[in-house]
Amino acid sequence: xxxxxRTIIAAAWLLLALLPGAAESASEPKYRLIVMxxxxxxxxxxxxxxxxxxxxxELPDAEVVWMGPxxxxxxxxxxxxxxxxxxxxxxxxxxxxxxxxxxxxxKKAQAAGxxxxxxxxxxxxREFFVNxxxxxxxGTGLIEAIQEExxxxxxxxxxxxxxTAPNQSSWIEAIxxxxxxxxxxxxxxxxxxxxxxxxxxYRITKDYLRTMPTLKGIIVLGAPNPAGAARAVxxxxxxxxxxxxxxxxxxxxxxxxxxxxxxxxxxxxxxxHGYLTVHCAYxxxxxxxxxxxxxxxxxxxxxxxxxxxxxxxxxxxxxxxTKENVDKHHx
Amino acid sequence: xxxxxxLNLMSIGIVVVMTxxxxxxxxxxxxxxxxxxxxxxxxxxxxxxxxTIFQELNRSGVRAAAAAAESMGRQLQxxxxxxxxxxxIIEATDNRIVYHPDFSPGDRAPFAFVGEMFQRERGxxxxxxxxxxxxxxxVTVQPIDWLLSLSISxxxxxxxxxxxxxxxxxxxxxxxxxxxxxVSLFGWRLLKRIGATxxxxxxxxxxxxxxxxxxxxxxxEIGILQEGVNAMxxxxxxxxxxxxxxxxxxxxxxxRIRRLVDSNIIGIFLWDMQGNIxxxxxxxxxxxxxxxxxxxxxxxxWTRLTPPEFVAADVQKGEEVRRTQTCTPYEKEFFRKDGxxxxxxxxxxMFEGSGETGVAFVLDLxxxxxxxxxxxSAHDQLEIRVQERTSxxxxxxxxxxxxxxxxxxxxxxxxxxxxxxxRSNAELEQLAYVASHDLQEPLxxxxxxxxxxxxxxxxxxxxxxxxxxxxxxxxxxxxxxLIDDLLTFSRLGTKAQVxxxxxxxxxxxxxxxxxxxxxxxxxxxxxxxxxxVVMADQTQLxxxxxxxxxxxxxxxxxxxxxxxxxxxxxxxxWCFSVEDNGIGIAPExxxxxxxxxxxxxxxxxxxxxxxxxxxxxxxxxxxxxxIWVESAPGQGTIFRFTLPRLPDDTQxxxxxxxxxxxx
Numbered sequence: 003x004x005x006x007x008r009t010i011i012a013a014a015w016l017l018l019a020l021l022p023g024a025a026e027s028a029s030e031p032k033y034r035l036i037v038m039x040x041x042x043x044x045x046x047x048x049x050x051x052x053x054x055x056x057x058x059x060e061l062p063d064a065e066v067v068w069m070g071p072x073x074x075x076x077x078x079x080x081x082x083x084x085x086x087x088x089x090x091x092x093x094x095x096x097x098x099x100x101x102x103x104x105x106x107x108x109k110k111a112q113a114a115g116x117x118x119x120x121x122x123x124x125x126x127x128r129e130f131f132v133n134x135x136x137x138x139x140x141g142t143g144l145i146e147a148i149q150e151e152x153x154x155x156x157x158x159x160x161x162x163x164x165x166t167a168p169n170q171s172s173w174i175e176a177i178x179x180x181x182x183x184x185x186x187x188x189x190x191x192x193x194x195x196x197x198x199x200x201x202x203x204y205r206i207t208k209d210y211l212r213t214m215p216t217l218k219g220i221i222v223l224g225a226p227n228p229a230g231a232a233r234a235v236x237x238x239x240x241x242x243x244x245x246x247x248x249x250x251x252x253x254x255x256x257x258x259x260x261x262x263x264x265x266x267x268x269x270x271x272x273x274x275h276g277y278l279t280v281h282c283a284y285x286x287x288x289x290x291x292x293x294x295x296x297x298x299x300x301x302x303x304x305x306x307x308x309x310x311x312x313x314x315x316x317x318x319x320x321x322x323x324t325k326e327n328v329d330k331h332h333x
Numbered sequence: 334x335x336x337x338x339x340l341n342l343m344s345i346g347i348v349v350v351m352t353x354x355x356x357x358x359x360x361x362x363x364x365x366x367x368x369x370x371x372x373x374x375x376x377x378x379x380x381x382x383x384x385t386i387f388q389e390l391n392r393s394g395v396r397a398a399a400a401a402a403e404s405m406g407r408q409l410q411x412x413x414x415x416x417x418x419x420x421x422i423i424e425a426t427d428n429r430i431v432y433h434p435d436f437s438p439g440d441r442a443p444f445a446f447v448g449e450m451f452q453r454e455r456g457x458x459x460x461x462x463x464x465x466x467x468x469x470x471x472v473t474v475q476p477i478d479w480l481l482s483l484s485i486s487x488x489x490x491x492x493x494x495x496x497x498x499x500x501x502x503x504x505x506x507x508x509x510x511x512x513x514x515x516v517s518l519f520g521w522r523l524l525k526r527i528g529a530t531x532x533x534x535x536x537x538x539x540x541x542x543x544x545x546x547x548x549x550x551x552x553x554e555i556g557i558l559q560e561g562v563n564a565m566x567x568x569x570x571x572x573x574x575x576x577x578x579x580x581x582x583x584x585x586x587x588x589r590i591r592r593l594v595d596s597n598i599i600g601i602f603l604w605d606m607q608g609n610i611x612x613x614x615x616x617x618x619x620x621x622x623x624x625x626x627x628x629x630x631x632x633x634x635w636t637r638l639t640p641p642e643f644v645a646a647d648v649q650k651g652e653e654v655r656r657t658q659t660c661t662p663y664e665k666e667f668f669r670k671d672g673x674x675x676x677x678x679x680x681x682x683m684f685e686g687s688g689e690t691g692v693a694f695v696l697d698l699x700x701x702x703x704x705x706x707x708x709x710s711a712h713d714q715l716e717i718r719v720q721e722r723t724s725x726x727x728x729x730x731x732x733x734x735x736x737x738x739x740x741x742x743x744x745x746x747x748x749x750x751x752x753x754x755x756r757s758n759a760e761l762e763q764l765a766y767v768a769s770h771d772l773q774e775p776l777x778x779x780x781x782x783x784x785x786x787x788x789x790x791x792x793x794x795x796x797x798x799x800x801x802x803x804x805x806x807x808x809x810x811x812x813x814x815l816i817d818d819l820l821t822f823s824r825l826g827t828k829a830q831v832x833x834x835x836x837x838x839x840x841x842x843x844x845x846x847x848x849x850x851x852x853x854x855x856x857x858x859x860x861x862x863x864x865x866v867v868m869a870d871q872t873q874l875x876x877x878x879x880x881x882x883x884x885x886x887x888x889x890x891x892x893x894x895x896x897x898x899x900x901x902x903x904x905x906x907w908c909f910s911v912e913d914n915g916i917g918i919a920p921e922x923x924x925x926x927x928x929x930x931x932x933x934x935x936x937x938x939x940x941x942x943x944x945x946x947x948x949x950x951x952x953x954x955x956x957x958x959x960i961w962v963e964s965a966p967g968q969g970t971i972f973r974f975t976l977p978r979l980p981d982d983t984q985x986x987x988x989x990x991x992x993x994x995x996x
Contacts, residue, residue: 164391165390171477171478175426178426178427182429191396192396193394194393194397195391206394
């Protein structure tokens with residue numbers, strides 16, 4: 003029900019954005035920033051929006067438009083962006099559902115004089131990328147967390163969302179690099195895709211436990227998935243013997259953290275991500291983002307854009323939930 | 334046999350070069366084909382395998398994908414021609430093996446070229462691993478960053494090549510050898526035929542004109558050449574025979590000509606421009622009194638034979654001979670050996686193309702000269718007589734000329750007088766016209782003032798005065814009508830219109846319409862026959878008819894007047910007649926009536942000016958006709974006049990014929 007309501011609100015926002023003059027009634031904002039999540043109507047992006055709204059309040063000469071598709075489909079995103087381009091916003095910031103498919107519309111926006119940047123889900127073409135967290139840092143964090151439980155010589159397995167998901171792929175790459183560099187004793191026996199499905203993660207975990215007697219730990223990627231893996235381990239009575247580490251939200255993992263099935267859950271601060279994205283979009287519109295030149299992003303303090311293969315990027319620091327701090331976060 | 338050796342050597346060379354060429358080009362082509370074919374097959378298999386592997390990966394994860402790759406690799410190795418293929422998966426992160434038949438998963442791939450393959454993303458690569466030369470097709474897959482590679486040993490790939498080379502090489506060699514043999518055989522046969530031809534030509538050259546090439550087996554280029562040689566021999570033989578015959582004929586003719594010259598009664602000698610006499614016949618020698626020995630010794634020169642007064646003529650004739658190759662015969666004299674002279678007629682001709690030498694013909698004129706002298710004396714006597722007769726004739730002629738001159742002068746005087754007469758006549762007409770025209774104005778003034786006088790002062794005048802005025806008015810009126818008629822008459826000459834074909838019936842109808850009142854008044858009966866079309870001035874023709882009819886009515890007798898108008902064809906053209914039953918004219922007046930102002934009656938009996946018939950006469954004469962009258966007093970009158978017929982007047986001819994047939 004709330005999902006439907008939000009969709010309607012988003013549509014209204016879009017309508018406002020498309021009607022010239024309607025949004026200019028109060029004060030005339032100098033910059034119009036479009037921020038597009040992968041989809042609307044899930045708790046995670048609601049949390050992100052809190053940060054977005056907070057940043058928008060701090061920037062009176064910017065109008066921030068939050069819009070996104072009802073499902074995580076890149077086609078819908080492209081459709082929406084196509085309709086936004088003629089209204090000539092200053093910046094579009096997209097959490098791409100597909101890094102390659104989105105490229106065409108990003109280029110089209112740039113051709114129309116609009117700054118195109120990505121956040122959350124990267125695009126193969128953009129001027130700036132606000133990453134959730136630094137991939138290497140996150141991969142390293144996951145490996146450190148699991149080897150704390152299994153020791154540096156152990157067989158492990160990974161559950162991911164899909165092999166095409168850019169974040170998960172990057173983290174897996176970072177995990178492998180960390181293993182090859184520091185813990186060659188850790189052996190990845192298998193990597194299986196579970197989508198964003200707690201049930202599928204549960205099923206795969208049960209299969210892992212059945213077929214891999216030497217298994218000591220599982221890294222579970224994708225916010226809904228660690229809960230499934232934790233349930234399977236707990237049900238098998240292997241809590242504490244088989245390590246479960248992954249990325250998820252505090253709301254989903256609170257119980258497993260508290261009962262000890264899971265010791266560490268890695269994530270980033272979702273509202274902070276929205277907050278940082280809006281600040282970056284604002285600075286991009288003003289042309290003040292340069293690689294290696296630090297900038298101040300409101301209450302989050304200083305960030306320094308890093309040059310990467312496509313353009314430049316910043317990332318949030320990794321946030322680790324344990325049973326001690328989990329109750330401080332609600333999303 | 335030299336050509337044969339060359340031909341054979343060339344054949345062997347071609348066999349060797351062609352075999353080597355075919356083999357090297359064959360290797361090049363087959364290599365290319367094998368590489369392309371292998372690449373396509375391997376890529377197809379790789380893509381096929383890749384699809385299955387990725388399906389498995391996305392469904393069941395990395396281990397399942399590796400298992401699928403292993404199974405696919407095994408299946409590939411079962412296929413023919415792909416026994417040495419190896420399917421491998423390597424991931425980009427640290428070049429770790431995901432699947433490879435020779436390595437364990439997770440091992441680091443020990444191949445130097447993996448980096449290059451990742452960089453190129455897709456393509457083919459050749460490398461040597463453990464001493465085995467290998468060819469591989471590879472493709473990278475994103476976003477998983479895997480490298481899929483399918484390799485095959487080159488030995489297997491190029492297996493077909495050896496077989497191909499062996500078979501194609503042998504076939505080519507055999508075919509070329511056969512070709513060389515055939516060429517050699519053919520060349521040998523050709524050379525044999527060329528040899529036969531050369532032999533024949535040699536024989537001809539040595540004078541054996543009857544030599545021929547015995548056999549011509551094939552009618553190819555050499556056959557045609559041989560036929561040509563045979564034909565040529567035939568012609569040479571024939572020509573030679575003909576030439577010999579011609580020479581013989583020539584010799585005979587020369588002898589005959591010699592005979593002709595020597596035995597001729599006309600003197601003939603051959604000369605040159607230097608004055609020599611090269612040869613001469615007996616007649617000539619006799620003429621000039623020399624003998625043949627002197628001629629042979631070159632002692633006779635035609636220049637020395639010529640007396641000095643003929644040198645100029647000789648030079649002139651010499652020029653003519655140079656120019657035209659011949660000269661017209663001319664008379665001259667030659668000195669005889671004894672110093673006397675002989676008159677001769679000499680003609681000369683130059684030998685064609687020589688420019689210097691020629692022949693001359695000499696005729697002795699001694700006898701002819703004597704005859705001529707006799708003739709000349711007879712001729713001289715005749716001449717004297719002719720001169721006498723001629724002088725008589727001349728005198729008579731002069732008299733005649735004088736008379737002709739006189740006659741001419743008289744004619745000229747006559748013509749001049751005629752011309753003056755015509756001019757004075759024209760002037761008179763002009764004068765009459767001008768006078769009558771200009772007289773009208775003062776006359777009209779006299780008449781109108783007289784009438785005014787009569788009107789205003791009639792009461793104040795006595796009977797005599799009124800009578801005088803009446804006389805004056807009457808006189809003025811008469812003068813008016815006189816002048817009118819005079820004007821009309823003079824206008825006939827000065828105001829004539831153009832002659833054109835005019836229908837007389839129409840003109841007559843117009844005239845009768847104008848005379849209607851006058852006719853009615855006197856109760857006249859007028860009958861008019863159909864009238865022809867003539868060339869006429871329409872106005873004048875109307876005047877003519879009107880005058881004649883008016884006359885006929887005017888001079889009527891006591892009987893009621895009847896007028897008949899008719900026309901008939903005559904030799905002079907159309908003859909019109911206007912006949913009445915009036916008072917008639919006495920014969921002595923028949924000419925006078927046509928003179929101007931001639932009246933036969935008093936004005937009181939018959940009014941009028943007396944000019945009407947003069948006008949008629951003039952009109953008719955202007956139209957090239959004549960007018961006359963036939964009448965006797967009390968018998969009525971017939972006026973007749975003629976008008977020329979039109980050139981194409983068929984009616985005239987028809988009527989004339991009818992009249993003729995009636996007669």
